[in-house]
Amino acid sequence: MAATILVADDDRAIRVVLSQALGQLGHNVRAASDASTLWQWVREGEGDVVITDVVMPDENALDLIPRIRERRPNLPIIVMSAQNTLVTAIRATERGAFEYLAKPFDLTNLVGAVERALAEVKEPGHAAPAPPEDHPASSPDALPLIGRSPAMQEIYRVIARLVNTDMTVLIHGESGTGKELVARALHDFGRRRDKPFVAVNMAAIPRELIESELFGHEKGAFTGAVNRGIGRFEQAAGGTLFLDEIGDMPIEAQTRLLRVLQSGEFSPVGGRQGIRADVRIIAATHRDLRLMIQQGGFREDLFYRLNVVPIRLPPLRQRPEDIADLARHFLALAQRDGLMPKTLDPSAIERMKTYSWPGNVRELENLMRRMAVLYSESVIDRRIVNTALAEQEPSPAVRPNGGGDETLSQSVERHLDGYFKAHPHGLPASGLYDRILREVERPLLALSLQATRGNQIRAAELLGLNRNTLRKKLRELDLQPSRSTK
Numbered sequence: 247m248a249a250t251i252l253v254a255d256d257d258r259a260i261r262v263v264l265s266q267a268l269g270q271l272g273h274n275v276r277a278a279s280d281a282s283t284l285w286q287w288v289r290e291g292e293g294d295v296v297i298t299d300v301v302m303p304d305e306n307a308l309d310l311i312p313r314i315r316e317r318r319p320n321l322p323i324i325v326m327s328a329q330n331t332l333v334t335a336i337r338a339t340e341r342g343a344f345e346y347l348a349k350p351f352d353l354t355n356l357v358g359a360v361e362r363a364l365a366e367v368k369e370p371g372h373a374a375p376a377p378p379e380d381h382p383a384s385s386p387d388a389l390p391l392i393g394r395s396p397a398m399q400e401i402y403r404v405i406a407r408l409v410n411t412d413m414t415v416l417i418h419g420e421s422g423t424g425k426e427l428v429a430r431a432l433h434d435f436g437r438r439r440d441k442p443f444v445a446v447n448m449a450a451i452p453r454e455l456i457e458s459e460l461f462g463h464e465k466g467a468f469t470g471a472v473n474r475g476i477g478r479f480e481q482a483a484g485g486t487l488f489l490d491e492i493g494d495m496p497i498e499a500q501t502r503l504l505r506v507l508q509s510g511e512f513s514p515v516g517g518r519q520g521i522r523a524d525v526r527i528i529a530a531t532h533r534d535l536r537l538m539i540q541q542g543g544f545r546e547d548l549f550y551r552l553n554v555v556p557i558r559l560p561p562l563r564q565r566p567e568d569i570a571d572l573a574r575h576f577l578a579l580a581q582r583d584g585l586m587p588k589t590l591d592p593s594a595i596e597r598m599k600t601y602s603w604p605g606n607v608r609e610l611e612n613l614m615r616r617m618a619v620l621y622s623e624s625v626i627d628r629r630i631v632n633t634a635l636a637e638q639e640p641s642p643a644v645r646p647n648g649g650g651d652e653t654l655s656q657s658v659e660r661h662l663d664g665y666f667k668a669h670p671h672g673l674p675a676s677g678l679y680d681r682i683l684r685e686v687e688r689p690l691l692a693l694s695l696q697a698t699r700g701n702q703i704r705a706a707e708l709l710g711l712n713r714n715t716l717r718k719k720l721r722e723l724d725l726q727p728s729r730s731t732k
């Protein structure tokens with residue numbers, strides 16, 4: 247069917263390309279260079295589909311969309327934008343765009359979108375989120391996610407599509423790729439944004455405590471359960487529950503979670519009555535769950551329950567185009583925190599593009615922060631990047647033989663192995679047991695104090711130690727408990 251397509255873009259090249267491509271398919275194309283001409287055509291009842299750029303000389307098309315939707319509710323609008331941010335994608339979708347395409351776009355995708363839009367006109371009922379609802383919360387000036395690579399654009403498009411739904415999402419990506427940030431964006435821009443976002447990391451909770459952590463427990467449910475405990479499901483009521491590192495969930499807890507997802511109800515440990523589970527679930531993992539299913543480590547039925555909408559976050563090394571934007575963003579954050587302003591020399595960006603970033607965006611973030619703190623030069627060049635990369639404290643994800651999956655005990659084992667190997671012709675000095683335990687005790691106590699801002703009572707509670715015992719150990723290890731002012 248030959249249709250009339252209205253195109254609005256102030257870039258002449260785009261108007262020409264679209265007119266040719268759509269003209270060849272037999273459509274009539276009318277192209278305008280500003281928003282007011284487009285609006286005039288729409289008012290005159292012209293056109294079967296609109297394709298519009300966002301930023302035009304006279305008006306931002308995002309402001310025009312609601313008017314078009316009001317006047318011609320059945321006229322599909324395809325938005326193309328070179329702004330390429332999550333916020334643009336979400337705004338366009340929210341205001342009722344039929345499709346959002348980031349520039350530069352693939353012509354085949356555009357033609358596909360036009361065809362779907364025309365099919366939609368013939369058979370209405372399409373999915374432009376209606377009614378176009380404007381979210382006050384969805385206009386943070388700060389962008390939640392940085393990066394304009396095609397891979398990130400695709401992720402923004404998916405997030406925008408999910409904004410008005412409660413669909414379960416499973417995010418997959420290496421450590422540090424931004425899984426939690428995506429989960430937060432889904433919550434912050436979604437309809438549950440006024441309710442809590444609760445994150446639980448399955449890898450960080452002892453196996454035997456996972457169920458009570460998630461579902462809560464009744465008083466007396468187990469030794470130590472002196473009071474009723476509220477679980478994360480209840481805490482997140484009305485909001486979003488982010489199950490991080492879902493691949494680390496023990497199989498029994500998986501069974502229980504599956505039952506909750508199937509029935510929509512949960513019971514606290516030691517309790518009977520079912521409580522309605524009003525949470526949106528977003529899960530994330532860096533593991534290959536399909537492989538785990540084959541090996542019997544993950545329940546297939548749970549996987550399908552969670553994998554309703556899969557999102558794959560690519561590692562940073564596969565989207566080097568994002569590195570410059572991200573690096574500048576982190577430098578700007580450091581500057582906001584009172585550090586000296588710094589700029590990046592092109593040679594620094596080139597160098598960073600060839601590095602492999604095993605710790606992904608988190609590693610880049612740490613590197614930029616370190617450079618902001620430790621280097622006095624105001625322009626960062628290749629040499630500084632090289633030096634900073636070389637002195638990098640190897641994090642588990644950065645170590646060549648460590649990989650992101652290394653557990654604490656594996657890493658200790660690796661260290662001890664190195665220690666024994668350092669004495670090839672004999673044994674280390676005796677008294678090893680106490681020496682090694684102290685090695686572990688020291689960072690554990692220091693970090694606990696740091697986490698409780700030097701509050702010894704809270705640190706003792708956190709550690710499950712008697713206060714006097716903690717004080718004694720701090721003295722023995724010569725750790726100065728300094729209380730930070732804030």
Ligand SMILES: Nc1ncnc2c1ncn2[C@@H]1O[C@H](COP(=O)(O)OP(=O)(O)OP(=O)(O)O)[C@@H](O)[C@H]1O
Nearest residue numbers: 391392393420421422423424425426427607608611
């Ligand atoms: N696209 C992005 N834009 C801005 N900051 C980002 C982006 N991706 C990641 N970050 C930052 O990098 C750090 C790591 O991100 P995040 O914690 O979301 O990763 P993750 O994949 O959940 O990691 P892990 O699997 O280790 O928990 C955070 O400080 C986050 O703010």
